[in-house]
Amino acid sequence: MAANQSAPDATRRSERSRRAIYDAALALVAEVGYPKTTIEGIASRAGVGKQTIYRWWASKADVLLEAFLDMAEQAAHAAGHVPHALPDTGDLAADLKYVLRATVDELRDPAFEAPSRALAAEGVVDEELGRRFVASLLEPQLQLYVDRLRSAQDTGEVRPDVDPRIALELFVSPLAQRWLQYTGPITYDYTDTLVDYALYGLTPRPPSPTPTPTPTDAGPASPARP
Amino acid sequence: MAANQSAPDATRRSERSRRAIYDAALALVAEVGYPKTTIEGIASRAGVGKQTIYRWWASKADVLLEAFLDMAEQAAHAAGHVPHALPDTGDLAADLKYVLRATVDELRDPAFEAPSRALAAEGVVDEELGRRFVASLLEPQLQLYVDRLRSAQDTGEVRPDVDPRIALELFVSPLAQRWLQYTGPITYDYTDTLVDYALYGLTPRPPSPTPTPTPTDAGPASPARP
Amino acid sequence: MAANQSAPDATRRSERSRRAIYDAALALVAEVGYPKTTIEGIASRAGVGKQTIYRWWASKADVLLEAFLDMAEQAAHAAGHVPHALPDTGDLAADLKYVLRATVDELRDPAFEAPSRALAAEGVVDEELGRRFVASLLEPQLQLYVDRLRSAQDTGEVRPDVDPRIALELFVSPLAQRWLQYTGPITYDYTDTLVDYALYGLTPRPPSPTPTPTPTDAGPASPARP
Amino acid sequence: MAANQSAPDATRRSERSRRAIYDAALALVAEVGYPKTTIEGIASRAGVGKQTIYRWWASKADVLLEAFLDMAEQAAHAAGHVPHALPDTGDLAADLKYVLRATVDELRDPAFEAPSRALAAEGVVDEELGRRFVASLLEPQLQLYVDRLRSAQDTGEVRPDVDPRIALELFVSPLAQRWLQYTGPITYDYTDTLVDYALYGLTPRPPSPTPTPTPTDAGPASPARP
DNA sequence: TGATAAACGAGACGGTACGTCGTGTCTTTGT
DNA sequence: ACAAAGACACGACGTACCGTCTCGTTTATCA
Structure with a gap:
């Protein structure tokens, strides 16, 4: 449970750097692909020392995972909070x-x-x-x-x-x-x-009072979806 | 699949090297994992020059894909030829x-x-x-x-x-x-x-003359599966 | 003196290849310099197999030395034979x-x-x-x-x-x-x-009946050179 | 002399590495000769990354020149400073x-x-x-x-x-x-x-009051040289 | 409010692997 | 049997990143 090295003090952490690293990581992955995205590249693009990345993350994948999570969170905030449920129209x-x-x-x-x-x-x-x-x-x-x-x-x-x-x-x-x-x-x-x-299911259904329609665009009797 | 630059002459290709490379590649991936498997490692383990790999394959993934294909082929040959069909018992x-x-x-x-x-x-x-x-x-x-x-x-x-x-x-x-x-x-x-x-399917079935059994471990009346 | 490997038969040697190799070697050294001149380069430029070079010469320097010798010989032939002596005017x-x-x-x-x-x-x-x-x-x-x-x-x-x-x-x-x-x-x-x-010599000469002229061109009476 | 690309910071340079590289380079040249001395060999013998050599020197010859210069300097220091003049006994x-x-x-x-x-x-x-x-x-x-x-x-x-x-x-x-x-x-x-x-000089000297001795082992009449 | 300790940017360092090039040997295929 | 062609094992090249390690330089609580 204890710190593995010298336990960086999270309270002193630079928010600016964290954001810059997320942005750089996502941008680079989008631009050059994951394998060509390097820690050095992220650091230099974020205007950040390499050590700042190594201090807070364990691997390139780790950075990207957090960046992605953060992006999702941002998107949720932007879209007036995350959807907590699927639509439930009864159908x-x-x-x-x-x-x-x-x-x-x-x-x-x-x-x-x-x-x-x-x-x-x-x-x-x-x-x-x-x-x-x-x-x-x-x-x-x-x-x-x-x-x-x-x-x-x-x-x-x-x-x-x-x-x-x-x-x-x-x-x-x-x-x-x-x-x-x-x-x-x-x-x-x-x-x-x-x-x-x-x-x-894939098997035939026995004849029944209300047969359910099957493929793509529903049967004529079904109500229009929004 | 073959030529990348100036089209090496496939008729002169060393079968011994090809096999050794396949074996080395599969062994290394199994032992140290894909990311730690290197072209140099494969070459050295196969007793082969790096260039012999670069001459015939475009990437590490390429080598592995062919090695895998070859392995499947070998396995098929070993097991008295590949199965051409799934079992069809009528059930x-x-x-x-x-x-x-x-x-x-x-x-x-x-x-x-x-x-x-x-x-x-x-x-x-x-x-x-x-x-x-x-x-x-x-x-x-x-x-x-x-x-x-x-x-x-x-x-x-x-x-x-x-x-x-x-x-x-x-x-x-x-x-x-x-x-x-x-x-x-x-x-x-x-x-x-x-x-x-x-x-x-997931939906309920209407009552029918011959009800089909549904869930994981059969209903009470169903006979034991083999 | 004794063969080192399998003694190539010099009588069967291709004169055409030899000449082509000399020409290619000299041309390449002149064009790209000695370090960038390679055996492969010479062979390919001469339209010759590498082995043909390795068969008859021991090293790149060896090829070049013979090529150079040959060139000198050619030049001598061209210029109506080599000078066997320095001029001797008595001065x-x-x-x-x-x-x-x-x-x-x-x-x-x-x-x-x-x-x-x-x-x-x-x-x-x-x-x-x-x-x-x-x-x-x-x-x-x-x-x-x-x-x-x-x-x-x-x-x-x-x-x-x-x-x-x-x-x-x-x-x-x-x-x-x-x-x-x-x-x-x-x-x-x-x-x-x-x-x-x-x-x-560098030391002063004692005054003598027939003073020999000393510096570059000039006897004592000659006007200063510009 | 220094910068080749993006000007490494000379103040951060590792003195230990520099010395180790000089020593390795001189030792290797002495042991295996210049052509068989490789950058990789120097690096490995010096316990240094290749890049550390490429960072500070442009070529193998460059390394060796500086190593040689340094050696001369060391020798001078060791021998109570460099000789600033040739002996001048009047002869x-x-x-x-x-x-x-x-x-x-x-x-x-x-x-x-x-x-x-x-x-x-x-x-x-x-x-x-x-x-x-x-x-x-x-x-x-x-x-x-x-x-x-x-x-x-x-x-x-x-x-x-x-x-x-x-x-x-x-x-x-x-x-x-x-x-x-x-x-x-x-x-x-x-x-x-x-x-x-x-x-x-090579030409004869006129007879003079004090004839100067000429060749290697002096004439019979000349006094012994020290 | 100034001292002090950390996180920080920068980047040199010992390494590993990259993909390329050339070596010298060997084999195959015409002549 | 020599020659052209070129695949091969080998090894060095010069480059790119890795992860670690100093260096000053901010920054930001605490005395």
Whole structure:
């Protein structure tokens, strides 16, 4: 638990330097890519001594992770605080499709892409970083799906014996894998389809009073989504 | 794939060196991890000049990808040729669970883990490599699922309007993401559950003449699985 | 004397290659300097395999030495055969001054300078090469001075107890050193002065019936030079 | 002399490293010769990073020149400061012979020979280095001869119209050339002879009241030299 | 309010690896 | 069998960063 070296005094820490380092790190990753982003490069661009980086962070990935976290926090502040929940219109399929479409947009945002790919990649190979990445960034997002699915279980839209934490992976993981590994194109149609497949399964349903519509753009009877 | 500068003459290429490089690369990645695996290290361990590596490969990742491919090929030869199809017992759920359990085993094999994580990570950040990784290693595997699902569509086990290439992601991608990003534990129970959720969906089914079993460890009336 | 490896058969040797190698070597040394002249460069420029060079020569310096020798031979053939003797007009001082002025011209010829500097430098550090350089190129030239001085001893212009091989160094070596080491400018005046100093010495001469003229050009009655 | 790129800060320079580099460079040149002395070798032997060499010196020759200069300086300090003048006993010939014999000894000292040959050779081919070599090492030595000859002019031992800077080359350059180019053996007899020839010239002297002795081992009537 | 201790910018340092170039050997493929 | 071609093991090149380590120079509490 104790300090490992000489325990820098966090109260004396220069806020200006911290910000400059975040900015430089994100900018460099976006400009030249993660592997060509160097500690020296960040330091020089931030107008900061190398030691100032080594004093407060353990690795390049560490800097970037915090920078990314900080960026997310800033964005949240800017957008009038972070969303604490997914939309809940009562129509689970529609809500999920809506959110996943937003995610598609986000995944395609270049400002977002470079650093988050870099972090994800590093996390694949560095388990410790990977777990921190997940714990601080990914899991909180996934928790929102868990909440929404729980709510759907309350209304009977989802079977009560389903584990929401696993269930959400049916539509979230395929999107994630396509993004991470370039295993397929990322489109609205695709995510819509994922939701349909996940909710209603792949096997045929026995004839029932109210048949549920299946693919992309819903059936004529469904109400318009906002 | 070959020529980078002035097109070395592939007919004169030393087979001995190529093999030694593959072996050294895989061994080093397994022993010290990908980032600490260096071209110089591979060369020296393989008893080969650095230039011989630079002559035939464009990057460390490139060497590893080919080494990995070669390893897979070797393994196939050893095991009396590569499996061209998934098992097809007529019971789709059972077949998928069986195959996914085998995949779980494979993902946990340390000899396999280090190099494939390294490649996957590199592929996240280097699109070109990523696509090659997918095309040469991943997609052929996924195609087997496509075939099996098509067969299931023929027998009526799967709805005919389902796109098998997307459908397979419902159970494959969650497993992939857990492995890549450490988003959760990887167990037989987990993959079994994925198959069940994917096949039968998350929503309740109307009462029907032949009710299909739903969750992880079967209902009370269901017979024990093998 | 004995073969060192597998004794290449000199009778089968390709004259075309030899010439091409000489030309390429001299051209490269002139163009890029000796250190940047490489065996590979010579081979490729001569349109010749590397082995052809290694088969017949022991080192880069060796190639250049032979190339230089060959060039000298060619030049001699071109100029209606080599001069076998220095001029002998009966006036030793005048003859020496004349020859040294010609040497000054030669030392300044850029075509001559690069390769001969390269050889000289290599010879400073590689005794074996140095001795061969001297024996095949320098000493034959110096021998002409020896002959001329011997002739002067016969006519009484030079004291009979003087060793001509040493005597010649009095005016040749200073020029050589200035050229080799940049210890001073190389001009006609300079070499003329060297001859005068060497012939008549540095100490004052006692008044004598036939006073010999002392400095650069001029007898006693000659007007001041500008 | 210093800055090559972005001007390293000389005040922060490590004295320990500088000394270690000089020592390693001189030792290696003495042991394996100049061409086999490498920057990497110097660095590793000095226990220094390569960059520390590249930071402060432009080339291998540069390192060696400074190392040599430093060695000379050290030697001077050790020997109770550098000699500012040649001996002046009033007998010019004796003084010159004495000094040249000392030079012969020095030229044969192996500790001195390797690095100074290396530098001389490099200077033949690299004019800039050559001129620095001359300016910092050779010319100061030659200046001592100039001074001694001037003094001899004052006493009438040397003709007043003689240019001392040129005159000294009559006995210094022959020795230099024999050493540099292996054009002949280097002995006390040889240098003694050079002095005699240079001072009294090659031509016969008219009979005079006080005949000056001429060659190496004097004539029968001449008194023994000390 | 001035002393003092830290964090800071700067950057030199011992290292490791990079990717390139040249060496000298060896092998393959025409003549 | 020599020659052109060029792959190979080797080793040095000069560069880029690494992470550590001084250096003064701010900065910012405490005496």
